[in-house]
Amino acid sequence: MCLKMGSLRLLQLLLLIFNMYSGIQSLICYCDTCDNKQCETAGFCYTSIIIDTSNKETRMYSTEEEHVDSKCEDQILPGKYTFDCSLDNEKPNIYIDKTIRYYKLCCNTKNCNKDHVIRGLLLPGGYEEPSVFSPWQPWLLMVAVLAAFVLLLSVVLFAVICLWHHRQNQDRSGRYTSSFPDIESVFDRPEVPLMGPHTPIRGIIELTSSGSGSGLPLLVQRSIARQIHLVDIVGKGRFGEVWKGRWRGEFVAVKIFSSRDERSWFREVEIYQTVMLRHDNILGFIAADNKDNGTWTQLWLVTDYHENGSLFDYLMRYTVDTAGMIHMALSISNGLAHLHMDIMGTEGRKPAVAHRDLKSRNILVKSNRTCAIADLGLAVRYDASTDSVDIAPNNRVGTKRYMAPEALDESINMSYFDAFKRADIYALGLVFWEIAIRCNTGGGCEDYQLPYYDMVPNDPTIEEMRKVVCIDRQRPTIPNKWQSCEALRVMSKIMKECWYHNAAARLTALRIKKTLANLGAQEDIKC
Template sequence: MSISSPCLRLPRLIVLLLIALARWAEALICHCEQCANRTCMTDGLCLVNVLIQDGKVTHNSLCIADSERVPRDRPFMCFSTSTNGIYHNVECCQTDFCNKKLPAPSTSPSPRPPTNLGPVELAAVIAGPVCLVCILLMLVLYICHNRTVIHHRVPNDEDPSLDRPFISEGTTLKDLIYDMTTSGSGSDNGTWTQLWLVSDYHEHGSLFDYLNRYTVTVEGMLKLSLSTASGLAHLHMEIVGTQGKPAIAHRDLKSKNILVKKNGTCCIADLGLAVRHDSATDTIDIAPNHRVGTKRYMAPEVLDDSINMKHFESFKRADIYAMGLVFWEIARRCSIGGIHEDYQLPYYDLVPSDPSVEEMKKVVCEQKLRPNIPNRWQSCEALRVMAKIMRECWYANGAARLTALRIKKTLSQLSQQEGLKM
């Protein structure tokens, strides 16, 4: 047995040797930068890698074992990658020293697949879903709002008129005004009240608009001026009786707050800043801030704060000063023999388009300037009288100014002389 045992082991060694030789014959020989003799053997693949980092390029060749081929048909290790500015450009092959003969991959980053979407198409792709979501959200909110309104709407069986239109078909404005002003039985249901402010419609608009568009004759000038003076005299006057009214000061009289009727006469509008005088208690209902109105039309005593706020006559005198400026605007547009001035606001040549109180105070109170009276007005009796009235409206001392009633009488006499019928 001891003699024969080496003989039995010899064939086994020969078999193992043959298997090893067979495997060596099937092995793949690759170029390897970091291996002994710069070669390596593998049962897998040869690989060449180009590393690009911070502009530095490094080439590397090595072997990949068959066990590392995952997945086997397209191993991950053979794919180029790019992460945080580090690029790995990789190529794999399966013949002896193929990675040495293989051209090195490009050192530039692998190009991204081109996209067929332009800037407009890309914006549309992004904006489309966003718009759709917004529309759906608005639709949901609208439906929820309608359901809330319907839920809170309480039917009123006691007052079926609430379900009918406020103004029935075929109702005229005249009928509507008559119904609202009737005091007979059944005119008020006692549950609610509506206050209506009804005003006439004047197609010419304000005096400011009218004078910008048209020139006027002497007759037209007197109509505009006399009707304005009559309106202001009516405001300033206290009327006692069942149909009476308190004395009222306008405090913001100007051409933009005077309307021109179809017949060429004026009516004073916009009493938002007006104050009234209670003669029984001798008091004035006025807000604490007394410097109100349009700065261009403010009287000297308003500009320099010397106006007596407890004296109602002070407010009436300030109105007279402003009316004198309105007369100046009207008279400039009076055409005599085809000659007239362009429309301008008072002090147009002395202050900017939107003057401050200080700018107006400097011109009116300190320099004591007033709008210029053209010399041509002296050749026409009507314009000469108008100029005289203006000067007497512009006195720095309010007590020296004419009253609205005095101006009305003077213009009435002038109208009679001119043969004007009002």
């Protein structure tokens, strides 16, 4: 740079000497500081242009002598800047301070600097002037980079959350893998000629079931669930709602759990999928699925629909005769015996299952007046291979009114599976009492009541039930007139043997089933 400046100075000096000795006339220049704005010089005419941050342009004019003697230098350019002559108007010498741009040009004709035009500055497509330096530029760059990083991170997090939500929805109803085709494709299979658009659900179960008795394949379940039209709500509970639905002309029951009760829904589906669980006296499981309406997720459990409702509802409306009482009691004990039984079959092994919440509200009355046990959300299974109890991972407990003494005083052995079966037997005795008090023997019957109705309030606490059942050791009252009817006398004997305070002394479900079967086989029962 210094070499270049020295060369230009030398050139200017030689030109001045040449002009002096050659007799060339002095050059007239336009100048701010001279009289009449006219100055003579043997060198060049200069133009200085200053442009500030607001694009305001200030021009100053000088001659070579003024420039060399620094007479106008402070006016033209404050500071220590030194300029070299540039005869190229498209590429002027440019010096950039933090806030101001300086342009310096020269020419060698008369008054040539008065109307000096920098073509690259004023015309597009010419000389590309450098950008003005600003102390804010590094900060703006950092802010832009940070904003881009935050935006990218937000997009990635949003994508991850959406993917997680999608997988959660799939997991809620797709925790089991299945290679079975969808039900629509099953209808079209030529090797299943009996299946068509009007095939009943029971026919579909028989034709598409794996033979294990655990119900329909998963994809068939989901296809059925998505084709159900909800008709009326038939009940509400702590888990959610029960709806009457219609699928291809058949009525089904749809138990709808909220997403908060996912554990209860999953547990009940898991129990219903147990190998060889299907039984006439256990509520028939059809399908499970989830429905996402964009705001929240509903968890569906589709089962057989029984228009008579629960045993509680039925006994509130109707009475039963002795044959009907035995018929109902036998069907309930038959279903409970199947639950409690460990069965080895060709398709696998059915584990023993304890209900843990047996009561009249969780038993449904079928059209033929037999019963089916429902609501397996609290059920536990016994794994014989590991000698362990599979307990539901939720915070629900059984109904306090039907809790066995050992459950109320918390003395029950949670690692001993038979303890749960014996607690079921205690609750079964209370259900039998509810049926028996509605037995019409010809001389009338009692109004329907819940067990311990005369000893505890409608919604008793565990402490109130513990005092009545464990401390006072009271049991539901058995009317004296039952002793005059053989059927009621046998029923009252079964109840008492179900209510023993000592759980080990209680009857088994299989023993109760056989006793009631023998009682029902007698044709000369009279009351």
